[in-house]
Amino acid sequence: MGGGFFAMAAITDCEHLVQYYETDQMGVTHHSNYIRWFEEARTKLFEEIGLGYKGMEEMGIISPVVGLTAKYKTMAKYCDTVVIRAEITRYTGVRFDIKYTVFDKETEQVRCTGTSEHCFISREGKVLSLQRTNPKAHARFEELVNGKEG
Amino acid sequence: MGGGFFAMAAITDCEHLVQYYETDQMGVTHHSNYIRWFEEARTKLFEEIGLGYKGMEEMGIISPVVGLTAKYKTMAKYCDTVVIRAEITRYTGVRFDIKYTVFDKETEQVRCTGTSEHCFISREGKVLSLQRTNPKAHARFEELVNGKEG
Amino acid sequence: MGGGFFAMAAITDCEHLVQYYETDQMGVTHHSNYIRWFEEARTKLFEEIGLGYKGMEEMGIISPVVGLTAKYKTMAKYCDTVVIRAEITRYTGVRFDIKYTVFDKETEQVRCTGTSEHCFISREGKVLSLQRTNPKAHARFEELVNGKEG
Amino acid sequence: MGGGFFAMAAITDCEHLVQYYETDQMGVTHHSNYIRWFEEARTKLFEEIGLGYKGMEEMGIISPVVGLTAKYKTMAKYCDTVVIRAEITRYTGVRFDIKYTVFDKETEQVRCTGTSEHCFISREGKVLSLQRTNPKAHARFEELVNGKEG
Numbered sequence: 001m002g003g004g005f006f007a008m009a010a011i012t013d014c015e016h017l018v019q020y021y022e023t024d025q026m027g028v029t030h031h032s033n034y035i036r037w038f039e040e041a042r043t044k045l046f047e048e049i050g051l052g053y054k055g056m057e058e059m060g061i062i063s064p065v066v067g068l069t070a071k072y073k074t075m076a077k078y079c080d081t082v083v084i085r086a087e088i089t090r091y092t093g094v095r096f097d098i099k100y101t102v103f104d105k106e107t108e109q110v111r112c113t114g115t116s117e118h119c120f121i122s123r124e125g126k127v128l129s130l131q132r133t134n135p136k137a138h139a140r141f142e143e144l145v146n147g148k149e150g
Numbered sequence: 151m152g153g154g155f156f157a158m159a160a161i162t163d164c165e166h167l168v169q170y171y172e173t174d175q176m177g178v179t180h181h182s183n184y185i186r187w188f189e190e191a192r193t194k195l196f197e198e199i200g201l202g203y204k205g206m207e208e209m210g211i212i213s214p215v216v217g218l219t220a221k222y223k224t225m226a227k228y229c230d231t232v233v234i235r236a237e238i239t240r241y242t243g244v245r246f247d248i249k250y251t252v253f254d255k256e257t258e259q260v261r262c263t264g265t266s267e268h269c270f271i272s273r274e275g276k277v278l279s280l281q282r283t284n285p286k287a288h289a290r291f292e293e294l295v296n297g298k299e300g
Numbered sequence: 301m302g303g304g305f306f307a308m309a310a311i312t313d314c315e316h317l318v319q320y321y322e323t324d325q326m327g328v329t330h331h332s333n334y335i336r337w338f339e340e341a342r343t344k345l346f347e348e349i350g351l352g353y354k355g356m357e358e359m360g361i362i363s364p365v366v367g368l369t370a371k372y373k374t375m376a377k378y379c380d381t382v383v384i385r386a387e388i389t390r391y392t393g394v395r396f397d398i399k400y401t402v403f404d405k406e407t408e409q410v411r412c413t414g415t416s417e418h419c420f421i422s423r424e425g426k427v428l429s430l431q432r433t434n435p436k437a438h439a440r441f442e443e444l445v446n447g448k449e450g
Numbered sequence: 451m452g453g454g455f456f457a458m459a460a461i462t463d464c465e466h467l468v469q470y471y472e473t474d475q476m477g478v479t480h481h482s483n484y485i486r487w488f489e490e491a492r493t494k495l496f497e498e499i500g501l502g503y504k505g506m507e508e509m510g511i512i513s514p515v516v517g518l519t520a521k522y523k524t525m526a527k528y529c530d531t532v533v534i535r536a537e538i539t540r541y542t543g544v545r546f547d548i549k550y551t552v553f554d555k556e557t558e559q560v561r562c563t564g565t566s567e568h569c570f571i572s573r574e575g576k577v578l579s580l581q582r583t584n585p586k587a588h589a590r591f592e593e594l595v596n597g598k599e600g
Binding site (some may be wrong): 047 | 467
Binding site for chain 2 (some may be wrong): 032062065066067069070071072075120125
């Protein structure tokens with residue numbers, strides 16, 4: 001099984017220190033920030049599996065969010081450190097799904113869970129099949145998400 | 151049927167001019183902004199039905215987002231005017247749901263659809279039954295969402 | 301003196317309804333939002349004087365912020381409507397300055413004053429002399445800011 | 451000279467990984483984010499000198515931004531790591547100033563410099579003299595900024 005210096009699983013943990021500018025007048029983190037934290041963890045995850053922004057950009061591939069869900073359980077506060085755990089849960093060749101769990105670093109209390117769904121598009125906005133346009137990245141996804149060797 | 155100068159239905163349209171600071175390097179609106187636009191329309195809707203922030207605050211009632219979904223269809227660009235249509239679709243006395251459609255003002259092309267789910271809490275974070283703690287606001291919800299006269 | 305349907309002065313007023321997501325845990329608008337509101341007014345001003353984004357983009361001209369100042373006097377709150385007054389105060393052919401006053405629409409109490417300084421660059425990031433690369437836009441600036449006829 | 455486990459100087463370096471949601475359609479970080487990064491570094495600095503948010507809050511002291519300046523030199527991009535250096539440059543008992551330098555972690559190229567000016571207020575918004583209301587925090591500022599022993 002390949003991977004080399006790459007991560008061997010499609011999961012990562014990303015830490016985030018809650019900033020003052022992320023609070024709202026309820027005295028907690030505004031709910032829209034969790035959507036941004038999902039993206040922070042996603043960025044880190046793709047870097048780790050060798051499919052980071054710069055590599056994908058060179059291939060002319062963008063993977064926009066086409067669907068989102070979030071469930072808010074408890075509220076993160078200013079100066080809390082949260083961990084955003086992101087895991088690719090599905091890959092079909094043309095789409096992939098990520099699930100997220102945001103929890104407090106200290107207490108491990110879950111703050112928020114969520115999912116995002118993505119497709120692949122070219123710079124011109126045309127939907128791509130990764131399998132066809134980039135067999136190497138496709139193989140990497142297959143290996144990590146679907147457990148298939150390259 | 152009551153309501154007086156209030157809106158007679160739990161639905162509203164809210165316009166938003168897409169700002170430069172809302173774009174990302176894909177050249178379109180960053181997806182997290184739609185979540186904020188949902189909130190803009192929600193604020194307007196609650197003002198119109200007579201349950202606006204100041205009134206609710208005086209009653210000590212906050213209604214945080216406990217769930218979110220969004221489906222992204224097409225992409226809004228800088229200087230586009232979008233319309234965010236928000237409608238309360240469910241009210242149970244302790245929870246309510248809103249659905250959203252964001253479309254281009256000029257072409258009416260749908261950009262994004264979504265939902266949010268809310269509960270009621272006190273300033274101290276305790277979950278409230280609106281029916282018990284504020285019969286008047288409860289009656290207003292019942293009238294508008296469930297078609298029941300006060 | 302030209303201008304036609306265009307504004308006859310390099311000044312405009314832009315209204316903004318303060319959103320919940322713009323508040324912080326101090327219970328007021330986070331100070332970084334004023335910087336974004338400056339941009340909202342700037343966008344509107346340039347549209348009105350006929351040098352809006354789309355026109356400038358077609359010419360391949362971008363005018364990034366190279367300097368900023370802000371003085372915070374009083375605090376805008378959720379659901380307040382503020383007016384952002386923006387005025388071009390200087391134009392040199394390669395740079396221009398804008399000054400801003402943000403005040404409450406109802407009470408006219410000043411919330412914030414500020415300035416921004418801009419240069420012109422090409423898409424490739426090269427600094428441009430507007431006078432050389434776009435005499436028409438240059439003439440428009442000269443007319444509005446420096447009172448010189450085309 | 452005191453300080454104990456506290457930092458011995460009113461200066462700190464804070465790292466920030468530029469996020470996708472911080473980019474704009476120019477393909478670089480939107481200029482308003484630097485203002486937020488200043489705050490990130492300020493938060494870290496005050497934690498380090500023993501005057502962090504929680505401590506100050508317990509004393510009922512808030513220190514809002516009353517003035518800001520920024521000079522933009524070069525542009526940070528997605529996935530860049532920037533360092534925000536923050537230093538308290540002036541303390542008068544009722545006001546303090548911080549200066550900031552944002553530079554690329556790898557190349558050390560300066561992206562942005564800036565300043566912020568702060569006063570002290572109570573929760574009710576009343577301006578405070580730190581010297582009078584909190585001699586201990588005053589002594590800490592005096593020691594670090596003005597080189598005076600407690």
